Amino acid sequence: MSGSHQHALVEARKLVRTLVSAPDPRRRAQEVLSVLKRVEEWPPAAREKIMAADAWLRATPSLATIEPQLRALLTQLG
Numbered sequence: 001m002s003g004s005h006q007h008a009l010v011e012a013r014k015l016v017r018t019l020v021s022a023p024d025p026r027r028r029a030q031e032v033l034s035v036l037k038r039v040e041e042w043p044p045a046a047r048e049k050i051m052a053a054d055a056w057l058r059a060t061p062s063l064a065t066i067e068p069q070l071r072a073l074l075t076q077l078g
Helices: 005-018 025-037 044-058 061-076
Strands: none
Touching: 005 025, 005 061, 025 044, 025 061, 044 061
């Protein structure tokens, strides 16, 4: 995994840790996905997972489900 992948994962994890206390958790969740989407060199399977998570978030899921879903995504990505 490249340095840009690792950097994105570190930044995304920081954002997820503060998700619950964020003034707007949905916006914070979108920031997490934006950090991940900025990395162009994700393997195709990882890129698909990120895009699927983005589509899922746009469907306005329950706030209680956002943090566990993002944590699961980050675990899958590395």
